[in-house]
Amino acid sequence: MEYIKLDNVHKRYKMGEVTINALNGVSFGIDKGDFAIVVGPSGAGKTTVLNLLGGMDSLDEGSISVDGKNIAEYNQKMLTEYRRNDIGFVFQFYNLVQNLTAKENVELATQISTNPLDVEHVLEMVGLKDRMNNFPSQLSGGEQQRVAIARALAKNPKLLLCDEPTGALDYMTGKAILKLLQDTCNSTGMTLVVITHNGALTGMGEKIIKMKNGRVSEYKINKNPIPVERIEW
Amino acid sequence: MGQNSFLKDLVRTIYKTKARFFSILAIIAIGVGFFAGINATQPDMLLSAEKYFKEHNLSDFKIISPLGFREQDLEEISKIRGVKDIQWGYSKDVFLNFGGATSSIVKIFSFDADDFIDSKGQNIPLIREGRMPQRPGEMAIEYGINVPKELKIGSKVDLYLPEGENIKNYIKSREFTITGIIDSPLYINLERGQTNIGNGSIDFFAYIIEKDFNMDRYNDVFISTNESKNLSPYSNEYKEYIASIKKPLEDLGKRAIEEETGELKEELKKGMEELKRNKEKAERELAKGEKELLDGQREIEEGEEELAEARIKYIKELEDGRLELEKGKKDWEKGREAYLENYEKWLEGYAEYNQGVEKLNNAKLQLDKAKIELDQGEMELQEAKAMLDEGKNQLDILEESIVQLKNLRQIIVDGPSLSQEEFNGIVDNIDGLPKEVKVALKESYKYIVENPEGVLVVLNMTISRLEEELASGKKEYEKGKKEFEDGLRKLNEGKELYKTSLKEYEAGLRELRAAKVEIDKGKSELDKAKTLLSENNFKITQGEKELEQGRIELEKSLEEGQEKLIEARGELSKGWSIYNKEKEEALEKLREAEIDIRDAQRKIKEIPEGWFVIDREGNPGYGDYNDDAERIGAVAKVFPLFFFLVAALVCLTTMTRMIEEERSQIGTMKALGYNTLAISSKYLIYALLSSLVGALVGLAIGFKLFPIAIMNAYGIMYRIPERIAIYHYDYGIISILLAVFTTVSSSLLATLQELKSTPAMLLQPKAPRPGKRILMERITPLWKRLSFSHKVTARNIFRYKRRFFMTVIGIAGCTALLLAGFGIKDSIDILDVQFGEIFTYDGQIILDTNKEEGKRDLEEILGKEREVDSYIRALNQSVEALVKDSDRSYNVNLLVPENTEDFKEFFDLHERVTKKTLDLNSKGVIITEKLAELLKIKLGDSFEFRDTDNIRYEVEVKGIAENYLSHYIYMSPEYYDNIVLKDPLYNGGIFTVKDINNLDKNNFKEKLMAHEGVLATFFIDGIAKEVHYSMDSLDYVIMIIVLSAGALAFLVLYNLTNINITERIREIATIKVLGFRDKEVASYVYRENLILTLIGTFVGLILGVFFHKYIIATMEIDEMMFGKNISLLSYILSIVLTIIFSILVNIFMYHKLKNVNMVESLKSIE
Ligand SMILES: Nc1ncnc2c1ncn2[C@@H]1O[C@H](COP(=O)(O)OP(=O)(O)OP(=O)(O)O)[C@@H](O)[C@H]1O
């Protein structure tokens, strides 16, 4: 049984008379502990899929089962609990709370989590132990993204979702962050879904989902994922 | 963007932000409406009055002449420049009886229908019901609260005057029928002025036709001036114009009165002078007589004093003598005792001496005996000595012999033998040898040759025998020698002893001799003492005799002095009693003179100086109305402005925020090449639309709602028939401009601010406001103790400074408005203090002083009622307190209790702040606090009041008492006497009942009214109720304020919270994604709001206190003083309401928070 299973998922946006089919029957599965990569052109529906997976939005048709439970049937409250306990989310634009230090941003997540990791330890993992008392505005983009990752990781989620975590970063920093994610996935057995525009990165993933026009255009299983260090793009 | 898409964008923006749009609109509407409405109230009130006055031709002057007007007076008046129309008539204050028990005091005016043809005439009555009187016996009465309720059209009433005066002298008939009910512009409030009958205050007014009057001269003249139709009644121009006419009118009045009363006044003055002179003379004489008597009395007193002094002196001397004598006696007694004692002692000494002589003689005998024994012993010793010496000699010989013998033996042993002879010779030479031994030796030696040994033996034997002898002799000698020595020593000792004993004896002898001398001396002293004693005894007896003599003499002389004094005193008292009798008579005369003088003074005072020229300010309520309007105006100057400021501030924030939100759109448009005007016009139009529409709505409602509501509230106190509320263009334009200007200009500024940046920068996400450490974090122990979410809250509060101040100011403003509103309500809630704490009596009755005294005896009326606990007589009169250098006067109750001590049982007069109790004394008056304020006087100042006979009196203020309702002058009877120059005529009683709660008041009242002398009875709880009624109108105004403040508070909070949430939507979305539950999200946001609300509330309370103070100071009406404090409940209410609003808003917002779309909020970079 796959850990995550999307089955014929539809998501529509009604804009007056026009209806946009952001997702048009998406189905795929990911195993527990997988490092999945979602790629595709702009507007393909990647973010939409991730949002649905993260319980941030509701779908119009189909089902999404995570760990055997169909979250499509969840109400708002259950979705909140789902986000709270199972999901870690990393945004493209970090979305740190400006008014909190790095450490506090992480604490924001851990204080509501039932089984959190040690905040300082996580910050050490992402290499920001000595910057943990800095505010986001005092950190570089890559550092902020690492704080965002630390915030997601510290909750000790079952599922870590990252929407273009390297999008705003330079090559080296992006690489370092991806490495961090891959390592974490390997060491903790966390399931990881990462959206990227960068086709070169697909080699990293164990599952590669290519999307186009609201559908999965290609689904690949990569038996031999390449460690990030060896990827060039 | 074409015209079309511009419009579309605008409409879409408005639609999208409709909550914001309408909240700006509503805030502006409330702010503008309140501002303009309250500001319009003052002019509207004045306009309403002006309309009434002009339509009903309110006269500019009313002239009253106490002597009535002569034909020529009227002519003179109409000649004065500015006088346009003159209308004359009669008026008379009478008692009106309706249906038996109740009498009212009514001012009756004459009505001449001819005056009012073609809506001419002055003070045109406003007919409410029925018609004006047309025929004799008809009467129109007013429509006022003091008119008995049962009095209706068709009712018949009866007029009468106080006893002693005949109504027929003034009005032809006594019975009248009511034909109409009217109002008059002369009386616009509840006051009806004063009179000189009854309790001095008129209950209502009425009209009868002129022909019903039966008076010689007109006593009322009404004047209208050229400008009365043109100028606004309360304007300065009007006041100045009126003042210019008043002066000549007054001068005219003075002249007219002088013509009629000048002579009388002179006479009275002369008479008074004469009286005064006589009085002074009598006083002088009296004083002289008294002085003489006093001198005599002083002499007697001095004599008495001298006598007493002498007596004391002599008695003292006698006493001293007696004491000395006593002492002498005692001394003599002591001396005698000493003498006896000494004599005894002397006898003892003498016996002792004799004994000593005997002892000494005995000793002498013994000494002589011892001498003989000693001599004998000495002789014996000398004999023994001789014997010893003899013994010693022999021993020596013996020893010599032994030596010779031994020598001899040696010779023999050695050999050379001696011849016999030789030997014999030798032996013979040895003295100590007894002959037989010599012989034996000589014998033995003969055989020396044959037996040498034999010689030796004999020799040896001899030697040893001799030696033996020597030894024992020696021993014996020694013994004897020792004995001798002992005896010698003893003898010496005995001699020594003898010698000392002899010496002792001689000493004893000497002593004895000396003792003898002493004893002899003692004896002679004793004899001397004895002589002295007997001498002293004689002296003492002599002294006692002298003392007795002295005493007898003293007593005699004292008695003589006393007798003389008594005689003198008798004469004096005779003098006094004559004087007293004379004095009594003189004083009586003086008193009479004084009364005469006082009467004369009064009479002079009572002669009027001139006419009473009264302008409109003298109409009851005319000035008060303007004051009240001004008060509202004063409130309007701050209250709504404050209100408006809060509204403007919130709109400003809202617009600024909106433009910040649209930053990227602005950037895009700028990038696309639109110019500043094109870009900013959208926001300007948005702001313009919302503020303009809001302002218009606010004006439309405000100009009607507030003035009408407030005038309605005041309508209970003022009889202005029509209430006009117009649209005031000035306030309208000002408030529209203010509202539009603040919102539009803030939008413009915000847009321009944004447009300063390059399009690229605008399109970039705005650099998020960097996080900062706040001061609190530096207080590590405190910071550490805070929970995580509290830390976030703390940081957020201090980070967004603008939001902090906006919210705090907004909320503070609302709380302050609420507190001020409630505070005003507290301040006008003064009845409990007035009727519970200050007036401690239960009721008053008014007596008809024209009735004979027996009929108005309180003892009869109140003293016999079971229900009455205690009562006091008092004079209760309505007077006018005059403001210095002004025409303004205030109606005041003058209260003179008969007894100032008992008075305290009924009134608790005290200073408000210090709570110091004030006592009435004969030096001045106690006035109530508000009166002092109105007259602008302090403790120790003086002011004037005018009684119902128009006589002025000046009094000094000795106390200012806490009081809230109407004004009082409290005066002691003594002071009244001083000031008014007559004894107070007590016309009322103040009483307490035993159980006010269970008293059947109507029944009780009826019982009291049954007495002929009782004019009226009332209970203070009745007054309290009445006042309460008029207070309700103010309550109404306050309700408006509180409701408006509440609405504003709600909107302000809504807007601020809204801004708070939109500003932080990303943050909120983020924590929602993290899995914060709805409640957690809410508390994350609301904790801040709550704290800001609390801070704002606190600041608001402080602000509100000042606000309240200001408003109360400006809002007070003349007849009342408002409380100065805000009650705890009002504080609590303001706090609770603010917090409730805040909670309501937050509940409202909860929905919005719940529906924050995470996906959309986080998608773009803002
Ligand atoms: N709130 C929305 N309203 C209307 N349409 C939307 C909304 N969100 C997404 N869409 C549409 O859904 C489609 C999928 O969008 P999605 O954000 O998933 O694309 P994406 O693959 O993440 O693209 P990108 O790589 O540019 O981020 C797009 O065509 C988009 O226009």
Ligand SMILES: [Mg+2]
């Ligand atoms: Mg996307």
